Amino acid sequence: MDRNHVKSTWRRGGEIGLKTRAERCAVGAVSAEKKPLLMLGLPKGSLEESTKNLFAKAGWKITASSRSYKPAIDDPELDGRFVRAQEVSRYVEHGFFDCGLTGLDWIQENESDVVEVCDLIYSKASTLKSRWVLCVPEASAITRPEQLAGKRVATELVGTVKRYFAAKKIPVEVEFSWGATEVKVPDLVDAIVDITETGSSLRANKLRIVDTLLETNTKLIANKSSWANPAKRKKIETIALLLRGALEAESKVGLKMNAPKKALDAILQAIPALRNPTISPLSNPEWIALETIIDESVVREIIPQLKSLGAEGIVEYPLNKVVY
Numbered sequence: 001m002d003r004n005h006v007k008s009t010w011r012r013g014g015e016i017g018l019k020t021r022a023e024r025c026a027v028g029a030v031s032a033e034k035k036p037l038l039m040l041g042l043p044k045g046s047l048e049e050s051t052k053n054l055f056a057k058a059g060w061k062i063t064a065s066s067r068s069y070k071p072a073i074d075d076p077e078l079d080g081r082f083v084r085a086q087e088v089s090r091y092v093e094h095g096f097f098d099c100g101l102t103g104l105d106w107i108q109e110n111e112s113d114v115v116e117v118c119d120l121i122y123s124k125a126s127t128l129k130s131r132w133v134l135c136v137p138e139a140s141a142i143t144r145p146e147q148l149a150g151k152r153v154a155t156e157l158v159g160t161v162k163r164y165f166a167a168k169k170i171p172v173e174v175e176f177s178w179g180a181t182e183v184k185v186p187d188l189v190d191a192i193v194d195i196t197e198t199g200s201s202l203r204a205n206k207l208r209i210v211d212t213l214l215e216t217n218t219k220l221i222a223n224k225s226s227w228a229n230p231a232k233r234k235k236i237e238t239i240a241l242l243l244r245g246a247l248e249a250e251s252k253v254g255l256k257m258n259a260p261k262k263a264l265d266a267i268l269q270a271i272p273a274l275r276n277p278t279i280s281p282l283s284n285p286e287w288i289a290l291e292t293i294i295d296e297s298v299v300r301e302i303i304p305q306l307k308s309l310g311a312e313g314i315v316e317y318p319l320n321k322v323v324y
Contacts, residue, residue: 037235038226040080041088041100042071047218048082050122051101057246057320058239077235086156089114089221098226099236105132105195105216109160115222118240122218122247128197132157132214135182135207136191145211148172151190154181157213161193164213182207245321253299254319256291259311264288270305272298293322 042051042062052062060078064071069082083091088102089112099117107114123130134153136142149170154177155161165172177184181192182205193213196202202209220240226232259267264279267290271277277292290311294302303314 036079037077038079038098038232039096040073040078041091041097041102042080042082043085043088043101043218044069044082045084047085047101047123054120054122054243054246057249058242059321086110092221092223095223095225097223098232099220099222099239101218101220103130103216104219105130105157105160105214107219107221108214109157111159112221113224115224115227117220117222117227117236118244120218120220120243120247122250123197129215129217130195130197131212132160132193132195132216133202133209134191134193134211134213135185135202135209137186138206138208140186140191140208142191142210146170148191152188153191153193154184154189155193156181157193157195160214164193241323242321245323248322248324249319251296252293252319252322253296254291254293254317255299255302255314256289256317257306257311257314258282258287258289259306259309261286261288263310266309267306267311270302270309272302293319 042048052064055062061074062071062080064082071080071082073080081097085102086106086109088097088100089107089110091097092100092102092114093110093112101120104116106112107116121129132155134145142148145165145168148165149172152173152175153161153165154175156177156179158174158176161174165174175189177192181194182201185192185207191210192207194202195216199209220236220243222233222236227236255271268277271290271292272294277290280289280291282289299316303316306314
């Protein structure tokens with residue numbers, strides 16, 4: 001074979017090889033760009049379903065089987081893991097998660113150094129804040145924390161409870177409870193510190209509250225380095241905005257109607273609007289259309305009143321998000 005031909009072929013082959021490597025690098029760069037921007041920590045357990053529902057209303061579909069800890073999220077900028085709420089703040093602080101959802105109680109229990117982005121007041125059962133409370137049996141003579149000196153208290157929130165009694169200079173033995181804490185008094189311990197939303201479980205177990213240690217609710221938190229990154233911070237702030245909007249919408253509905261123009265002043269007095277209602281003209285100059293947002297709890301009183309003032313075609317509709 002001609003020596004120059006071999007050299008030429010080798011050179012072309014080398015160029016082809018270089019080109020191929022360059023293409024590989026380009027593909028690698030594109031793949032790197034598609035890497036999710038944020039790793040999100042989601043609470044596994046009692047808050048799991050309500051958290052997925054909240055994200056759905058905010059615009060993100062999160063799907064995972066009941067045994068899966070790695071959800072699918074319909075946003076290429078987001079990846080996530082389900083872990084126990086008790087652990088989320090530690091993983092956010094250490095940087096495995098850029099942001100996450102967990103309770104104020106576990107942030108304080110872990111003494112995590114994180115950015116508290118916003119409050120998200122929701123739970124598995126209600127939109128009320130939960131409380132960690134010191135409880136004794138209904139029949140107990142104990143009415144003050146000081147009367148527990150030298151006694152045993154069971155709780156899952158060990159660090160917080162120890163700090164509570166230490167601040168009051170009350171010597172007690174605090175032991176960790178793996179669950180079913182309510183049933184441990186009075187046979188195993190003298191008192192418990194447990195979480196409650198409505199108090200129904202405490203009443204069912206014939207327990208009486210002596211003191212409240214902490215009010216808690218879910219928070220969106222962020223890793224400090226992630227928060228300092230402009231692109232990540234913008235995405236986290238977007239998540240916060242839409243989650244808050246979704247929560248705000250849960251207690252409100254939209255209301256629209258047609259009404260005679262002469263009844264406008266009376267209708268405006270009757271509607272407790274989020275802002276001034278939208279008023280639009282109709283083809284009949286004597287009539288107008290109104291639309292507003294009100295608390296769902298007052299709709300049952302408002303609609304009959306509006307009807308009596310001459311409003312017609314009254315329509316109530318649900319909302320996904322309300323952003324102020």
